Amino acid sequence: MSWNLQYRTSKFRHVYGRPASKEKCYDCVPITHNVHDNQFCAVNPHFIAVVTECACGGAFVVIPIHQTGKLDPHYPRIWGHRGNVLDIKWNPFNDFIIASCSEDATVKIWEIPKPLLTKTITSPKKELLGHVRRVGLIEWHPTANNILFSSGYDYKIMVWNLDTTKAVISNPVKILNAHRDVVLSMSFNTDGSLLATACRDRKIRLIDPRAGTVLQEASYNSHKANKVLFLGNMKKLISTGTSRWNNRQIALWDQDDLSVPLLEEDLDGSSGILFPFYDSDTHMLYVVGKGDGNIRYYEISPEKPYLYYLMEYRSHLPQKGMGMMPKRGLEVSACEIFRFYKLIPTKSLIEPISMIVPRRSESYQEDIYPLTTAAQPALTAQEWLNGVNKAPLLVSLRPGSGVVNSLPEFPEPQPLVTTADLSQHQGWGGKMPLEDVQEPTFADVLQTTGRNP
Structure with a gap:
């Protein structure tokens, strides 16, 4: 050795x-x-x-x-x-x-x-x-x-x-x-x-x-x-x-x-x-x-x-x-x-x-979890047989980042609140980053502003 x-x-x-x-x-x-x-x-x-x-x-x-x-x-x-x-x-x-x-x-x-x-x-x-x-x-x-x-x-x-x-x-x-x-x-x-x-x-x-x-x-x-x-x-x-x-x-x-x-x-x-x-x-x-x-x-x-x-x-x-x-x-x-x-x-x-990896913090450690291979193909079978090469799709392991699922049937996408939608309501100011506004539903946002959905 x-x-x-x-x-x-x-x-x-x-x-x-x-x-x-x-x-x-x-x-x-x-x-x-x-x-x-x-x-x-x-x-x-x-x-x-x-x-x-x-x-x-x-x-x-x-x-x-x-x-x-x-x-x-x-x-x-x-x-x-x-x-x-x-x-x-x-x-x-x-x-x-x-x-x-x-x-x-x-x-x-x-x-x-x-x-x-x-x-x-x-x-x-x-x-x-x-x-x-x-x-x-x-x-x-x-x-x-x-x-x-x-x-x-x-x-x-x-x-x-x-x-x-x-x-x-x-x-x-x-x-x-x-x-x-x-x-x-x-x-x-x-x-x-x-x-x-x-x-x-x-x-x-x-x-x-x-x-x-x-x-x-x-x-x-x-x-x-x-x-x-x-x-x-x-x-x-x-x-x-x-x-x-x-x-x-x-x-x-x-x-x-x-x-x-x-x-x-x-x-x-x-x-x-x-x-x-x-x-x-x-x-x-x-x-x-x-x-x-x-x-x-x-x-x-x-x-x-x-x-x-x-x-x-x-x-x-x-x-x-x-x-x-x-x-x-x-x-x-x-x-x-x-x-x-x-x-x-x-x-x-x-x-x-x-x-x-021994670390005291329980928060997400980005330096030891770089983007990794996603559970989604980059090519169809016929594309690869025709000579096409593509690198694998990558995804973050950060909790809540929307890791690509590998189930045979994907659930229907839920409507997301965009920055433009939020800018119409007081208290948000339209300054919230897009990745942070995907958790609350639109009904939650309306309820926060005091309006009925």
């Missing part, structure tokens, strides 16, 4: 991990015992989805995020695959749509009903048929609506356009044949114009997802990559894997030159795979080891020495996987900048872990 001893100012130097109390955990959850190297957990501000152990076929449960405590043994499940479920991912623009892939070589899209689940769901909204072997990875496009990528053990990555009324889709809009072995990891850059992959041949590839061409390939033999991740818009990638001496290792790469890594960091000699998580708002990297109980976290800098070790969260309970809450689901009043959902199969427990 390298240490940078020079003094460096940082708002995140003293970030610490705070596990949830027992009553705020999810207990008696039959977490899967599958050994596939995936997270088996997906989280959004409404639900937590977890792949479960079942007698036949593949299933997962969807639990409301506030329904903590013991789970009913007869709690309804999403049960429609004939083989084990290997990966699940929530639609980033719709909190009630989730995708799953399985050993039965299919990808299924599920719609979660608005009321709480009352019975097991067995019929998906859509079924994607194209792979001839089991499907191990799925990823939603970060900016285009209804674009899904799937990767199977047939060495193919398929691009699906879900903007169709068909219940069964058998023709992907694009098939990427850039690999000669199983893809272990996929990651998009900020606008989704580039796709990075880590393959079982231990190579990292940078791919144009629409053309299907390999733009760069890392053939550096000293680092055997298992997982790869784009670092936001820094034009850098981080990969986790093993060194020539089989030590667990992380490596930092320049997006424009994958010949030699910018940095290699050996961590330890354990055997569990390392999962990287990156927060582009705070430039913090979290490294989680499968079978470990700890979480290492770093701060990434665009200049040398690039990687600054901050601290390590320690626990004696080993994790099988981790779910990650999107930024819009965090508790900003507690200065929470990241939240994990730790799967502990030995205890049938899911434990939330909050990463906290």
Whole structure:
């Protein structure tokens, strides 16, 4: 472990991990015992989805995020695959749509009903048929609506356009044949114009997802990559894997030159795979080891020495996987900048872990909450397929700022009082900022001035 001893100012130097109390955990959850190297957990501000152990076929449960405590043994499940479920991912623009892939070589899209689940769901909204072997990875496009990528053990990555009324889709809009072995990891850059992959041949590839061409390939033999991740818009990638001496290792790469890594960091000699998580708002990297109980976290800098070790969260309970809450689901009043959902199969427990910036003030801390990705697509599926690139839409996390909702149906907009309306009434003077006049209704304003609405 390298240490940078020079003094460096940082708002995140003293970030610490705070596990949830027992009553705020999810207990008696039959977490899967599958050994596939995936997270088996997906989280959004409404639900937590977890792949479960079942007698036949593949299933997962969807639990409301506030329904903590013991789970009913007869709690309804999403049960429609004939083989084990290997990966699940929530639609980033719709909190009630989730995708799953399985050993039965299919990808299924599920719609979660608005009321709480009352019975097991067995019929998906859509079924994607194209792979001839089991499907191990799925990823939603970060900016285009209804674009899904799937990767199977047939060495193919398929691009699906879900903007169709068909219940069964058998023709992907694009098939990427850039690999000669199983893809272990996929990651998009900020606008989704580039796709990075880590393959079982231990190579990292940078791919144009629409053309299907390999733009760069890392053939550096000293680092055997298992997982790869784009670092936001820094034009850098981080990969986790093993060194020539089989030590667990992380490596930092320049997006424009994958010949030699910018940095290699050996961590330890354990055997569990390392999962990287990156927060582009705070430039913090979290490294989680499968079978470990700890979480290492770093701060990434665009200049040398690039990687600054901050601290390590320690626990004696080993994790099988981790779910990650999107930024819009965090508790900003507690200065929470990241939240994990730790799967502990030995205890049938899911434990939330909050990463906290220690500050006394309970007011909104604007310096640690910059504008973040909104739950609204920047592009339609067809626009992206036609070659258009757009950065993700951004939104403030300040309470009351009108965070973009990700519900499938948006409520009707309420009439707002404008500055011109207010200037007609005494006491306001027409000088109130527009963002501050959206809370009172027009009837409230009239009542304040003594007039009948």
